[in-house]
Amino acid sequence: MDYPLLNVFWTTMWVFLWVLWLFLLFRVFTDLFRDDSLGGWAKAGWTAFVILLPFLGVFVYLIARGREMGRREMKRAEQAEEELREFVRTTAGAGRAEELSRLVELKDHGDLTAEEYERAKAKVLAA
Template identity: 65%
Template sequence: MKDSMLGGWGRAGWLIFVILVPFLGVFVYVIARGRGMGERELKRAQRNEEEFRSYVRQSAGSGGQAEELSRLADLKNRGEITEVEFEQAKAKFLTT
């Protein structure tokens, strides 16, 4: 009576098939979809870069105390605010 199980070559063939088919599937997917994955990654990197630049612009946009005092002095020099108003605004700004 012959056993219905696979012989040595049959087992080796089945093992190779079971191991290689998933890898072949992955390779076919990467080849077929690789370009799209690269494009999406590029868009994601560009979006992250723009968000970072926007954050930096927003964080540094106030200009600090020197710029604010310069604006107050400019208003005073153009006559839009008086010396008293300038001093009050400067004192208020420096205390906050």
């Protein structure tokens, strides 16, 4: 059980750097294959470069395409947020104010009695 504290520190640091490297490699491949501006041959070339010369390939990719990498990620995040907002907007349906205005219109047209209107209004306001 002879494992000095400095060796624990170095081992921890190397494991951290290894995980960091794998995360960076995964991030580069994710960006590479999500990018619609690159053709198939360009993606194959970058993939071969990153696989054959991993450290140099990743660093060159980050230098050459790093700025656009961030922009593409922001664009994807904004698009996902807009899709979520649109989904919520369409599935949430009408708000209480719209429902109440429809009830008033139905009452004004004579389709609802005053008693039916009050029950429906109470139901809308309770929801």
